[in-house]
Amino acid sequence: METLTILNPFVVGKYVSDKYFCDRMEETAFLTKQVENGRNVALISPRRMGKTGLIHHCFNQSSISEKYYTFFIDIYATTSFTEFVYLLGKAIYEELKPQKTLWKEKFFQIITSLRMGFKMDALTGEPGLDISLGDIQTPQTTLDEIFRYLEEADKPCIVAIDEFQQIGNYEEKNVEALLRTKIQQCKQTMFIFAGSKRHLMSNMFNSPSKPFYQSAVSMGLHPIPLDVYTDFAIRLFEERGKHVDGEVVKQVYETFKGCTWFVQMMMNELFALTAHDETCRIGMFSLAKKNVISAQEDSYKHLLANLPPKQKLVLQAIAKERVARGVTSSAFIKKYNLPSASSVQAALKPLLKNDLVTQQDDAYQVYDYFFAEWLAESY
Ligand SMILES: Nc1ncnc2c1ncn2[C@@H]1O[C@H](COP(=O)(O)OP(=O)(O)OP(=O)(O)O)[C@@H](O)[C@H]1O
Numbered sequence: 001m002e003t004l005t006i007l008n009p010f011v012v013g014k015y016v017s018d019k020y021f022c023d024r025m026e027e028t029a030f031l032t033k034q035v036e037n038g039r040n041v042a043l044i045s046p047r048r049m050g051k052t053g054l055i056h057h058c059f060n061q062s063s064i065s066e067k068y069y070t071f072f073i074d075i076y077a078t079t080s081f082t083e084f085v086y087l088l089g090k091a092i093y094e095e096l097k098p099q100k101t102l103w104k105e106k107f108f109q110i111i112t113s114l115r116m117g118f119k120m121d122a123l124t125g126e127p128g129l130d131i132s133l134g135d136i137q138t139p140q141t142t143l144d145e146i147f148r149y150l151e152e153a154d155k156p157c158i159v160a161i162d163e164f165q166q167i168g169n170y171e172e173k174n175v176e177a178l179l180r181t182k183i184q185q186c187k188q189t190m191f192i193f194a195g196s197k198r199h200l201m202s203n204m205f206n207s208p209s210k211p212f213y214q215s216a217v218s219m220g221l222h223p224i225p226l227d228v229y230t231d232f233a234i235r236l237f238e239e240r241g242k243h244v245d246g247e248v249v250k251q252v253y254e255t256f257k258g259c260t261w262f263v264q265m266m267m268n269e270l271f272a273l274t275a276h277d278e279t280c281r282i283g284m285f286s287l288a289k290k291n292v293i294s295a296q297e298d299s300y301k302h303l304l305a306n307l308p309p310k311q312k313l314v315l316q317a318i319a320k321e322r323v324a325r326g327v328t329s330s331a332f333i334k335k336y337n338l339p340s341a342s343s344v345q346a347a348l349k350p351l352l353k354n355d356l357v358t359q360q361d362d363a364y365q366v367y368d369y370f371f372a373e374w375l376a377e378s379y
């Protein structure tokens with residue numbers, strides 16, 4: 001089925017199967033080993049390196065899928081504890097829905113606070129969960145019930161919470177402590193907490209004053225090694241009757257420092273540009289990059305249009321500089337016609353917070369290489 005539906009084997013934005021997933025053997029083994037030994041894991045890496053993919057890949061391995069119930073929630077867009085509980089309840093129900101287990105039948109018996117959401121589809125006769133946020137009156141009670149339910153499963157459970165740092169922004173203030181207490185009481189439910197905001201995540205798991213201190217094994221994620229990725233890319237081309245020069249893969253990898261999302265985006269486009277029986281060569285690199293950038297142009301414009309003017313100026317200046325140092329110096333301010341050092345500083349804060357800019361020591365960069373290039377060229 002896959003060979004027919006997946007026309008371009010360089011998949012971006014979702015997990016399909018082992019076949020389209022490159023390497024991560026050691027990381028998968030490490031993650032698996034931790035949960036098999038009853039340990040929670042904090043998976044922390046820069047954005048777009050492959051955390052979410054790794055979790056799905058791990059869940060897809062038979063050693064995990066046959067022995068555990070696995071659940072995945074992405075809490076990036078949640079802003080309250082109630083929403084968190086809502087998402088978790090819904091994710092568990094949806095995941096179990098197609099499975100035939102006695103445990104599934106107990107969902108509404110144990111999680112009584114969600115019972116009003118139980119609906120039979122009038123057409124298909126299929127049971128469903130139809131709740132809205134407002135239906136969760138006392139999130140703590142619902143959470144207690146959900147945890148009790150997980151602990152009564154006939155197999156151990158693994159719950160992955162993606163973009164976990166988000167709980168620090170919830171309206172309610174005691175969420176970390178409350179969750180930590182609940183999680184600590186679990187005997188057969190393991191947790192994977194993933195996040196890209198290194199400072200926030202590290203602070204949550206590594207500072208003694210925080211509730212989650214030492215409650216999970218920390219794990220990072222680095223770029224996939226170049227030689228391994230090159231073999232993967234060549235195989236995917238060959239399988240579809242196309243060829244790729246290893247030099248192209250190397251150039252892509254080096255340009256984007258091996259960051260998985262960017263590399264996959266480029267390889268996807270390069271694959272599309274290569275005709276059957278043809279070889280993808282270095283000369284196609286520029287066109288591929290141009291195509292990737294123009295496909296995103298609308299979203300770049302939208303993003304920029306919604307940015308306060310001072311942030312926009314600073315973002316453009318950083319993009320033009322590629323790696324910008326001394327951004328509050330008078331030389332930099334003069335060069336880019338910026339209002340003042342203090343306004344640069346004020347603009348940097350939200351730019352960093354929203355992941356538009358990254359900082360390493362005194363060097364600033366626009367996080368998204370494609371966006372950076374577009375900004376540098378269009379303004
Ligand atoms: N091992 C891999 N092989 C092939 N493609 C991968 C691999 N890992 C990730 N990808 C692809 O790279 C992209 C980025 O991966 P993913 O979304 O997992 O990163 P992330 O670290 O969760 O990013 P973010 O911090 O933005 O959530 C995805 O589109 C995914 O399809």
Ligand SMILES: [Mg+2]
Pocket residue numbers: 051052053162
């Ligand atoms: Mg992710």
